[in-house]
Amino acid sequence: MIVQALIAPFTEFEFMRRALAAVIALSLAGAPIGVFLMLRRMSLVGDAMAHAILPGAAIGFLLSGLNLFAMTTGGLIAGFAVAILAGLVARSTGLKEDASLATFYLASLAVGVTIVSVKGTNIDLLHVLFGNILAMDDPTLLMIATNATITLLVLAVIYRPLVIESVDPVFLRTVSSAGAPSHLVFLALVVINLVNGFQALGTLLAVGLMILPAGIARFWSRDVTGMICIAVASAILSGYAGLVLSFQTRIPSGPAIILVAAGLYVGSVLFGSTGGLVRQLIPGRHLQA
Amino acid sequence: MAVQLQFRDLTLCYDRHPAVHHLTGDVASGALLAVVGPNGAGKSTLFRGLVGILKPLSGLISLGGLHTRDIAYLPQSADIDRSFPLSVFDFVASGLWRQIGFCGGIGKKERAMIAQALAAVGLTGFENRGIGTLSGGQMQRLLFARVLLQDAKLIVLDEPFNAIDAKTSADLLALTKRWHAEGRTVLAALHDIELVRAQFPETLLLAREPVAWGATADVLTAEHLEEARRMCEAFDDDAAACVAPSVRSQAA
Numbered sequence: 235m236i237v238q239a240l241i242a243p244f245t246e247f248e249f250m251r252r253a254l255a256a257v258i259a260l261s262l263a264g265a266p267i268g269v270f271l272m273l274r275r276m277s278l279v280g281d282a283m284a285h286a287i288l289p290g291a292a293i294g295f296l297l298s299g300l301n302l303f304a305m306t307t308g309g310l311i312a313g314f315a316v317a318i319l320a321g322l323v324a325r326s327t328g329l330k331e332d333a334s335l336a337t338f339y340l341a342s343l344a345v346g347v348t349i350v351s352v353k354g355t356n357i358d359l360l361h362v363l364f365g366n367i368l369a370m371d372d373p374t375l376l377m378i379a380t381n382a383t384i385t386l387l388v389l390a391v392i393y394r395p396l397v398i399e400s401v402d403p404v405f406l407r408t409v410s411s412a413g414a415p416s417h418l419v420f421l422a423l424v425v426i427n428l429v430n431g432f433q434a435l436g437t438l439l440a441v442g443l444m445i446l447p448a449g450i451a452r453f454w455s456r457d458v459t460g461m462i463c464i465a466v467a468s469a470i471l472s473g474y475a476g477l478v479l480s481f482q483t484r485i486p487s488g489p490a491i492i493l494v495a496a497g498l499y500v501g502s503v504l505f506g507s508t509g510g511l512v513r514q515l516i517p518g519r520h521l522q523a
Numbered sequence: 524m525a526v527q528l529q530f531r532d533l534t535l536c537y538d539r540h541p542a543v544h545h546l547t548g549d550v551a552s553g554a555l556l557a558v559v560g561p562n563g564a565g566k567s568t569l570f571r572g573l574v575g576i577l578k579p580l581s582g583l584i585s586l587g588g589l590h591t592r593d594i595a596y597l598p599q600s601a602d603i604d605r606s607f608p609l610s611v612f613d614f615v616a617s618g619l620w621r622q623i624g625f626c627g628g629i630g631k632k633e634r635a636m637i638a639q640a641l642a643a644v645g646l647t648g649f650e651n652r653g654i655g656t657l658s659g660g661q662m663q664r665l666l667f668a669r670v671l672l673q674d675a676k677l678i679v680l681d682e683p684f685n686a687i688d689a690k691t692s693a694d695l696l697a698l699t700k701r702w703h704a705e706g707r708t709v710l711a712a713l714h715d716i717e718l719v720r721a722q723f724p725e726t727l728l729l730a731r732e733p734v735a736w737g738a739t740a741d742v743l744t745a746e747h748l749e750e751a752r753r754m755c756e757a758f759d760d761d762a763a764a765c766v767a768p769s770v771r772s773q774a775a
Contacts, residue, residue: 273607394625398617401607401654408574408596409620409673456653457608 243481250477252370256378256434257473257491260443263382264427265465266389268444269451269458270420274400277448279335280441283421284428286316286339288437291429306377306429313425316342321418365436367477367487374433381430385423392416397458435488443469446495453506468498526587527552527677527708528573533582534765535565535572541765542568544732545582550710552587555703557723557739558712560751564729566712567599570679573710586677592621595675597666599682599712605655611665612650615640618672640668645694660691667695678702680711684718696722716743730754 243250271280290312294304320335327334370378389396395416398406406413424444431440447465455461476491485493504511528550535543543565550556558566571577572584575591586594615637616629623629629637641647644664649657657665663683670678680699684692700722702709713719719726719739726742728734730751735742 391625394617394620397607397609397613398620400604401609401614402603402617404576404596404598404602405617405669406620407576408594409592410624412625455608457610461608 239482240478243478249368249370250481252375253367253434253477253487254474256367256370256375257443257477258470259375259379259382260427260431260434261447261466261469261473263385263389264431264440264444265447265451265469266462267385267420267423267427268446268448269461269465270396270400271424271444272448272452273458273461276331277445279332280424280428280444282335282339283313283317283424284432284437284441286342287313287425287428287432289342289345291432291437303373306433309429309432310425312342313428314422317421317425318418321414321421325414325417364486365432365434365439365488367434367491368480370434378430378433381426385427385430388419388423392419396420435491439488439492442492442495443473446492446499447472450495450499450502453502453508453510456508468495472498525552526550527554527589528587529583529585531583531585533569533572533584534580535568535577536580537568539580541580541731543572543729544765546729546733547582548727548733548736550708552708553703553706554708554710554725555699555723556708556710557719557726558710558729559714559716559719559726559743560729560734563731564751565731566729567681569729570596570598570681570710570712573679589677593675593677595670595673595678597670597678597680597683599685603654603662605657605662607654609654610650611641611646611652611654611657612637614654614665615668615672618669621673636672640671643671643698644668660687663687663695664691667698671698675707677708678710680709682712682714684713684715716748719743 244254268280271277287309290308290310291305292308293312294306294308297308298304316335316338320331320338323329323338324331324334392412395406395410395412399413399417403413427444428437428440431443434440435443447469448461450468451461451464454464472495473491476494477487479485479494480487480490483490502510505513507513526549530546530548533543533546534541542563546569558569560566568577572579573586573591574594574596616623616633618640619629619633619636623633638647638650641650644667646661646664646668649661654662654665667683670680678699683695683699687695696718699709699711711723713723720743723739725737726739727736728742728747728751731754734751734754735744735747
């Protein structure tokens with residue numbers, strides 16, 4: 235009976251299978267990005283970038299209607315522009331990255347809203363804001379999978395400089411000039427994954443499938459590799475459970491997925507093996523050396 | 524002896540205020556040079572200029588054919604995020620960057636080199652510990668192990684023996700002497716005058732401008748040290764632009 239409830243939605247309905255495929259692809263690419271966002275103390279940067287993308291997507295929507303390609307391109311352009319400008323200003327002036335990004339994403343948001351209101355069209359941006367993972371058509375699914383693949387390949391290439399730069403930026407600077415480029419490439423990956431996520435979860439929740447799994451992973455592992463594996467696993471689990479939850483109840487799919495992830499996060503904060511609250515209360519006897 | 528490093532009328536500034544002023548001199552290849560001076564004398568600034576983090580406002584630094592990337596640089600307060608979940612092994616392995624780069628594998632040979640480097644600084648057995656769990660002295664040993672793996676012709680150590688105990692600094696000093704013996708050029712900024720007298724053949728006494736540069740015994744005289752103390756720490760917000768040519772240079 236329970237097994238039925240857990241599996242039947244996917245065997246019976248194609249749209250659920252598509253949704254599951256999409257959420258797995260999003261998890262595979264987004265969760266590792268989220269881990270690096272967290273470790274580089276940029277968790278809120280993902281949030282800011284999500285806002286920066288919104289106007290670009292709105293402009294794309296304005297120019298060519300509910301055209302996936304146009305909206306994605308608009309989002310990418312806006313996101314890249316903000317990420318790269320903010321990164322360049324931070325690196326060339328010594329202004330902190332967060333301050334630099336805050337100014338740029340606010341400006342981007344203002345530009346987007348201005349364009350929309352000047353055009354005077356009453357657009358329904360609900361789809362962009364909250365996404366609809368249950369309406370995955372072939373091109374969307376294909377694009378999500380492509381972006382996820384690109385993300386993983388590129389991340390593999392910049393993995394080492396990214397780790398070294400997070401730990402000891404001065405060292406990387408003295409042995410290689412890869413630091414700044416890999417940081418910018420990383421920001422680009424953040425943008426790609428946010429755009430990827432907004433088809434499914436909407437701009438505002440897309441970042442959730444990146445950051446929450448990273449937060450969960452922090453409580454279960456002490457090394458980067460372990461964290462990435464746990465983050466991916468918990469993202470996929472949240473996606474699957476969220477879809478089932480949304481299918482069996484009336485909760486919309488996007489929020490359902492994020493709510494499951496949030497539930498896992500709360501569980502990890504309480505019971506996590508590294509730094510979880512319960513573990514801190516019952517530390518066990520001290521060792522000999 | 525071949526010249527490794529040349530400073531020519533070098534001036535390094537922060538916001539146009541000079542921290543190193545009109546420095547001229549040569550460092551021979553294979554030299555073991557102590558850079559001594561009060562706080563704010565420009566020791567760290569000089570090193571930052573050397574590794575290319577700070578661009579000279581005037582004058583020039585010649586690295587004798589080396590690229591800045593061929594320098595192993597140990598900064599004074601390494602800006603290391605020790606909360607990052609990285610193991611001692613992985614951290615030291617980053618010293619092999621020049622060999623392995625982005626995607627090169629860490630094979631048997633590299634593992635042996637890493638194990639050797641860790642053994643040389645007395646950190647065998649720490650491979651799987653997180654860098655966040657190390658003490659200050661162990662962290663300094665770890666940084667030395669990474670310098671060791673960098674296998675650089677020119678090694679620049681900025682106050683490497685600060686805030687570490689006698690045993691650790693003796694071990695690390697021995698390592699520094701070993702690098703010297705291997706023919707590498709080693710520059711170290713230091714505060715312990717007695718240590719410099721005992722261990723370093725050549726000294727640059729810096730007080731923003733070079734006070735004296737040459738054999739340690741000739742440089743570290745009472746009057747030179749007194750002069751260095753007097754020269755430092757003057758910072759004038761409204762200082763006029765400097766037009767004076769270089770007056771002092773290295774003793775031959």
